[in-house]
Amino acid sequence: MDLDFLSESNMETIISYATSIAGAILVLIIGFWIANRIASFLGKRMEKSGMxxxxxxxxxxxxxxxxxxLVGLAAVGMLGVETASFIAILGALAFAVGMALQGTLGHFASGVMLLFFRPYKVGDLVTIGGGETGTVKELAIFNTVLATLDNKRVMVPNGVVTSNIITNISGQGTIGVELTYGIGYGDSIDKAKEVILAVGKECPWILDEPGQGVVVASHGDSAVNLATRPFCKSEHYWDTFFYMQENVKKAFDREGISIPFPQQDVHMHQVS
Structure with missing residues (x-):
């Protein structure tokens, strides 16, 4: 077996490369840990400053x-690669990758735009990305993180956000809850209005100003549709919505007001 490659000079070279590789790996591990610690420290300082x-x-x-x-560049330098040349190569590679990942870079640019124009902030209830509704948990570099009503974690790419309509449900501090109730054509409109307003007064989240009103919105095929728009704090939108939906139905049942469902009358004619 030929062991010439284990000569003293080759062993020195192997040991030198092994040391450099081990050092580079160690720099990466420690450097990444320090980077995370610095980012965490800055985050806490920014939080204390009220950012x-x-x-x-x-x-x-x-x-x-x-x-x-920067840590990656330092590790590469330890391996004997000329940093200047490496940066040039990295720049060319970054350009090529950038052309291939135009969408990703677009998401980053969109994230900067969202940060600058501030159409929403963390904690706002929004509808974005063509229909995703939830509370904003984080605006990251490439995406916005939402927590939906059923506690799902949805990540919407920032480019998708800026290319669609953004509805900030919490944006004004208060919000009107759009509600429609159908009653039978034989039921009293005035009585139904009184019932809806009475339920609204009992709701703990509905505000006194602006006052709640009830109007006839339309005459449907099977029902007279009454519309109301009580106002509440933005964070109580769903509480108010579900409270009204449940308790108006219960109140209608107590007062004998029917909520009709679509139906058809079929008339049979005997042909002699």
Missing amino acids: DDTVRPFLMSLVSTGLKI
């Missing part, structure tokens, strides 16, 4: 990513 919850995660992501890139 907006929407801005803080975005800046933490930028700091963490930037530091990790």
